[in-house]
Amino acid sequence: xxxxxxxxxxxxxxxxxxxxxxxxxxxxxxxxxxxxxxxxxxxxxxxxxxxxxxxxxxxxxxxxxxxxxxxxxxxxxxxxxxxxxxxxxxxxxxxxxxxxxxxxxxxxxxxxxxxxxxxxxxxxxxxxxxxxxxxxxxxxxxxxxxxxxxxxxxxxxxxxxxxxxxxxxxxxxxxxxxxxxxxxxxxxxx
Numbered sequence: 001x002x003x004x005x006x007x008x009x010x011x012x013x014x015x016x017x018x019x020x021x022x023x024x025x026x027x028x029x030x031x032x033x034x035x036x037x038x039x040x041x042x043x044x045x046x047x048x049x050x051x052x053x054x055x056x057x058x059x060x061x062x063x064x065x066x067x068x069x070x071x072x073x074x075x076x077x078x079x080x081x082x083x084x085x086x087x088x089x090x091x092x093x094x095x096x097x098x099x100x101x102x103x104x105x106x107x108x109x110x111x112x113x114x115x116x117x118x119x120x121x122x123x124x125x126x127x128x129x130x131x132x133x134x135x136x137x138x139x140x141x142x143x144x145x146x147x148x149x150x151x152x153x154x155x156x157x158x159x160x161x162x163x164x165x166x167x168x169x170x171x172x173x174x175x176x177x178x179x180x181x182x183x184x185x186x187x188x189x190x
Contacts, residue, residue, distance in 0.1 A: 001090060003027075003039075003041065004115065006041065006085060006090050006092065007023070007041055007121065008116065008119055009058075010041065010043065010083070010092055011121040011122075012119075013055070013058040014045065014055075016058075017051060019045050019047045020047075020107065020122075021043050021122055022044050022123060023041065023042070023122065024042050024123070024124040024128070024129055024132055025038075025040070025042025025129075026038035026040070027042065027115075028126075028129045029129055029149075029151065029152055031115060032126040032129060032156050033151030033156070034154075036148075039091065040090070040091045040093055041090070041091070041093070042092075042093045043092060043094055043095070044097050044103070044106070044124070045096055045097065046096075046097050046107070047075060047096060049072055049075050051075075052068060052072055052075065053068075055071065059083050063085065064083055064084065064086075065086060066081070066083045066084075067082075070082070071094075074095075075096050078098040079095075080095045080096070102131075105128070106125070109124075109127070110122045110123065110125070111124075126159060127163050127164050127167075129152060130153065130159075130177075130180070131168060131173070133148050133152075134168060134180070135171055137149075137176050138176055146176070146180055146183065149180045150180050150183045150184050153180060153181070153184045
């Protein structure tokens with residue numbers, strides 16, 4: 001299975017089950033920014049425990065690993081659970097939205113895009129992808145999040161920078177945003 005096939009299966013399944021979602025993380029960064037390798041797909045979902053059985057059914061155990069118990073725990077605490085395709089090594093990280101102010105904002109700004117010519121999917125806006133990358137950098141320190149953010153800034157011509165500034169301050173990552181802007185201005189990367 002290729003990553004695009006897994007993403008298509010996931011999107012089709014979530015939409016058929018009526019589970020609101022947004023694709024974020026590296027897959028969204030690659031879509032909006034510059035190509036790089038990633039073996040996982042990050043997706044934020046709005047779901048309750050009643051949706052777990054349907055989700056488990058569309059990822060049969062002969063081909064996928066999805067722990068019903070992990071999914072239930074994630075739903076109850078707005079946490080994360082995984083779908084793994086062992087033969088390919090691909091993984092989906094499903095993060096259950098807490099539906100705080102930022103999650104509500106992200107879901108209100110979802111963009112319908114074409115990751116491939118034959119289907120469309122709901123992606124986080126480029127601004128929200130950047131903001132989450134800034135938070136990941138703050139929380140973990142990996143420079144890849146800065147590089148990913150800088151690539152989206154460099155490539156996306158219609159960024160709502162005011163939205164980023166406002167949310168970066170609210171999320172406590174205003175200094176990280178400034179670092180990304182300085183890197184883009186230098187054009188030598190992060």
